[in-house]
Amino acid sequence: MAIRTERVARHYQMGDGLVRAVDDVTIEVRPGEFVALLGSSGSGKSTLLNLIAGLDRPTSGAIFAQDRNLAEMSSEDLAAHRSHTIGIVFQAFNLLPRMTLEENVELPLRLAEVSRQERMARVREAIERVRLTARLSHRPGELSGGEQQRTALARALVNRPSILLADEPTGNLDSATGEEIMRLLGEINQTGMTIVMVTHERPCAERFANRILVMSDGKIVSDGGTA
Numbered sequence: 542m543a544i545r546t547e548r549v550a551r552h553y554q555m556g557d558g559l560v561r562a563v564d565d566v567t568i569e570v571r572p573g574e575f576v577a578l579l580g581s582s583g584s585g586k587s588t589l590l591n592l593i594a595g596l597d598r599p600t601s602g603a604i605f606a607q608d609r610n611l612a613e614m615s616s617e618d619l620a621a622h623r624s625h626t627i628g629i630v631f632q633a634f635n636l637l638p639r640m641t642l643e644e645n646v647e648l649p650l651r652l653a654e655v656s657r658q659e660r661m662a663r664v665r666e667a668i669e670r671v672r673l674t675a676r677l678s679h680r681p682g683e684l685s686g687g688e689q690q691r692t693a694l695a696r697a698l699v700n701r702p703s704i705l706l707a708d709e710p711t712g713n714l715d716s717a718t719g720e721e722i723m724r725l726l727g728e729i730n731q732t733g734m735t736i737v738m739v740t741h742e743r744p745c746a747e748r749f750a751n752r753i754l755v756m757s758d759g760k761i762v763s764d765g766g767t768a
């Protein structure tokens with residue numbers, strides 16, 4: 542399995558109340574699948590994605606990515622795991638405004654201490670994949686929203702992860718630009734990469750994913766194929 546969760550919960554104590562953001566979720570994602578995690582706002586999608594990413598720790602239950610138990614990893618192990626195995630894109634592109642497109646994409650490789658020569662090759666490869674070679678020296682403020690998200694996608698791919706997690710990646714884009722991002726995700730999935738994408742738009746999930754998981758009140762209420 543690429544991803545497996547076993548009865549995972551993430552609860553927040555809020556004053557006297559308990560928020561069950563993720564509540565007893567057991568899922569499996571096979572290598573190469575493109576899974577859409579669908580649900581209304583507040584249903585727990587981002588919380589579950591962040592748990593899978595190792596950005597957050599569960600209250601209870603276990604999470605495995607590429608058969609490694611995240612609970613058995615130290616914070617340093619988790620950081621290394623995120624850097625090598627997992628790529629993440631968010632709704633907000635989270636690019637560094639003073640850096641060029643190329644420097645933004647290169648950053649994860651610097652953090653992973655990849656040699657300069659190797660960095661150049663991988664940065665070019667990632668930028669070609671999202672078709673932004675003509676914009677290498679632009680800063681985020683000089684790019685359209687779609688180009689910024691493609692830059693964020695290149696940055697997520699530059700370490701050649703086996704799993705790509707995307708949290709509402711088209712949420713800040715108009716529909717034509719969103720469509721372009723979705724088609725890129727489809728192409729990336731065709732190369733064998735496992736994708737889990739959070740969305741609240743069913744048509745988008747139905748068109749692009751192989752499988753749809755529906756969340757409601759922290760629980761998976763439907764786990765099925767697409768039409």
Ligand SMILES: Nc1ncnc2c1ncn2[C@@H]1O[C@H](COP(=O)(O)OP(=O)(O)O)[C@@H](O)[C@H]1O
Pocket residue numbers: 553555560561562580581582583584585586587588589
């Ligand atoms: N840090 C937090 N503290 C308290 N409650 C939180 C926190 N993060 C999320 N929640 C709550 O958990 C629930 C699920 O949130 P979230 O995973 O962001 O939903 P979604 O991504 O589906 O919109 C919501 O009720 C939200 O208010």
Ligand SMILES: [Mg+2]
Pocket residue numbers: 586587588
């Ligand atoms: Mg969310």
